Amino acid sequence: xxxxxxxxxxxxxxxxxxxxxxxxxxxxxxxxxxxxxxxxxxxxxxxxxxxxxxxxxxxxxxxxxxxxxxxxxxxxxxxxxxxxxxxxxxxxxxxxxxxxxxxxx
Numbered sequence: 001x002x003x004x005x006x007x008x009x010x011x012x013x014x015x016x017x018x019x020x021x022x023x024x025x026x027x028x029x030x031x032x033x034x035x036x037x038x039x040x041x042x043x044x045x046x047x048x049x050x051x052x053x054x055x056x057x058x059x060x061x062x063x064x065x066x067x068x069x070x071x072x073x074x075x076x077x078x079x080x081x082x083x084x085x086x087x088x089x090x091x092x093x094x095x096x097x098x099x100x101x102x103x104x105x
Contacts (some may be wrong), residue, residue: 008036013044014044014048016030016034016036016041016044017041017044017047018040018048020042020044020045021045021048021049027042027045036068039078072083
């Protein structure tokens with residue numbers, strides 16, 4: 001019989017990864033105790049090791065990157081708006097000059 005897929009919480013994953021990181025038990029022992037695949041525990045442990053530094057980054061570092069992303073989005077939106085206006089202007093001029101727009105390349 002096939003087992004139903006479990007949805008594991010972030011807290012559970014963090015606890016298991018931290019337990020593996022402490023190395024008081026082997027990953028195999030943790031896998032048996034928690035009924036989770038050893039490869040999954042290894043992946044969570046690796047991710048925890050790679051991302052631990054993010055916990056201690058400056059709080060405003062994330063907000064600075066969000067602010068930069070918002071500024072770039074606003075700049076691109078302005079550019080798209082400008083290009084739409086230019087396109088509409090050129091289409092209008094083509095109609096005035098009698099240029100057939102259906103023959104576009």
